[in-house]
Amino acid sequence: MSSDDAYEQPGEPAQTGQPGQPGQPGQPGQVPPRVAMLGLGSMNGAILSGLLASSVRREDVVATTRSAATARARAEEHGITVLAEQETAEANGIAVEQADVVFLGVKPHGIVSLAESIASRLRPGAVVVSVAAAIDLAMLEGALAHGQPVIRSMPNTPLSVGLGVVGLVPGRHASAAHTRTVQTLLESCGAVHVIDESQIDALTGISGSGPAYAFYLAEQMADAGVQLGLDRALAADLAAQTIYGAGRMMVQHQRAGTADAAQLRRAVCSPNGTTERAIDAFDEHGFAAAVSAAVEASASRSAEITEELRTAE
Numbered sequence: 444m445s446s447d448d449a450y451e452q453p454g455e456p457a458q459t460g461q462p463g464q465p466g467q468p469g470q471p472g473q474v475p476p477r478v479a480m481l482g483l484g485s486m487n488g489a490i491l492s493g494l495l496a497s498s499v500r501r502e503d504v505v506a507t508t509r510s511a512a513t514a515r516a517r518a519e520e521h522g523i524t525v526l527a528e529q530e531t532a533e534a535n536g537i538a539v540e541q542a543d544v545v546f547l548g549v550k551p552h553g554i555v556s557l558a559e560s561i562a563s564r565l566r567p568g569a570v571v572v573s574v575a576a577a578i579d580l581a582m583l584e585g586a587l588a589h590g591q592p593v594i595r596s597m598p599n600t601p602l603s604v605g606l607g608v609v610g611l612v613p614g615r616h617a618s619a620a621h622t623r624t625v626q627t628l629l630e631s632c633g634a635v636h637v638i639d640e641s642q643i644d645a646l647t648g649i650s651g652s653g654p655a656y657a658f659y660l661a662e663q664m665a666d667a668g669v670q671l672g673l674d675r676a677l678a679a680d681l682a683a684q685t686i687y688g689a690g691r692m693m694v695q696h697q698r699a700g701t702a703d704a705a706q707l708r709r710a711v712c713s714p715n716g717t718t719e720r721a722i723d724a725f726d727e728h729g730f731a732a733a734v735s736a737a738v739e740a741s742a743s744r745s746a747e748i749t750e751e752l753r754t755a756e
């Protein structure tokens with residue numbers, strides 16, 4: 444490692460999220476919020492796993508799905524009540540009646556009709572959090588009763604293991620206390636950034652879609668290892684553990700201010716060594732351009748879906 448590349452050792456591991464606020468759920472002596480998860484697929488399921496492992500009690504959660512088979516499977520998996528719309532026509536309305544925080548976790552094209560269907564059943568102070576890509580605050584607020592607090596979010600699936608990241612955009616009727624409640628809840632399983640709505644498509648391109656980029660990189664690394672003669676299981680574990688270790692190391696150093704990603708990369712590259720050859724190969728094959736195009740494609744697709752849904756209204 445050259446002196447330019449030297450970095451300090453980090454101190455204590457950084458927190459994944461900001462510290463909770465006094466008087467908020469998850470703090471000692473505070474009543475945890477009652478939560479409704481409408482839709483329990485990849486994303487709401489990941490949030491639920493993270494919340495149940497940290498800040499929310501099973502008896503305080505009611506979830507819904509469309510099909511009865513999924514409801515049964517998810518109820519068994521998480522040990523919570525899951526109502527199926529297929530069996531109980533009013534499932535979503537029933538689920539939200541007692542809730543303080545309601546996560547809307549169906550596909551983007553189903554969000555507005557879902558919000559309309561629960562509008563009259565929500566407690567006036569309940570905060571509605573949409574996790575959907577592309578559904579803007581105007582669409583959400585327009586589907587609910589006037590004054591209902593709404594937050595648009597963009598989470599990611601590593602929330603399921605306490606290592607997620609979430610962008611939050613508070614709507615017009617979400618007070619600082621509503622935002623703090625949701626922020627504190629989600630900080631129990633990830634880092635939370637309160638952002639402007641103009642930034643959410645870019646955030647989607649990096650962290651919302653981003654876990655798939657890391658998984659794709661792991662797939663390609665493992666395939667390359669197999670081509671070099673390794674067993675698939677060994678190659679897959681080498682790739683996964685390397686991405687996990689590099690990710691943790693990078694977060695700790697970045698938050699401690701001791702090294703950024705570029706410094707950490709350079710510290711692995713011995714002059715004229717193996718890694719330098721690998722990075723040169725990445726550059727020759729257009730790695731930077733490919734990553735930039737991928738992030739841009741995700742962000743643009745989000746904006747495009749917003750436009751498609753707006754014109755379909």
Ligand SMILES: NC(=O)C1=CN([C@@H]2O[C@H](COP(=O)(O)OP(=O)(O)OC[C@H]3O[C@@H](n4cnc5c(N)ncnc54)[C@H](OP(=O)(O)O)[C@@H]3O)[C@@H](O)[C@H]2O)C=CC1
Nearest residue numbers: 482483484485486508509510513548549550551574575576
């Ligand atoms: N997947 C991801 O990594 C991320 C997803 N998102 C957003 O999360 C949202 C959900 O995506 P994802 O979790 O991937 O999708 P999934 O298809 O995995 O899950 C959708 C869920 O919604 C349920 N559902 C559908 N219609 C209804 C209804 N009317 N009432 C109750 N439940 C219903 C489905 O039930 P059933 O299975 O019975 O049909 C299923 O549980 C999307 O808007 C997406 O943009 C955001 C960030 C990341």
Ligand SMILES: O=C(O)[C@@H]1CCC=N1
Nearest residue numbers: 575576647651652653
């Ligand atoms: O692919 C999607 O549309 C969703 C939003 C971000 C991650 N998954």
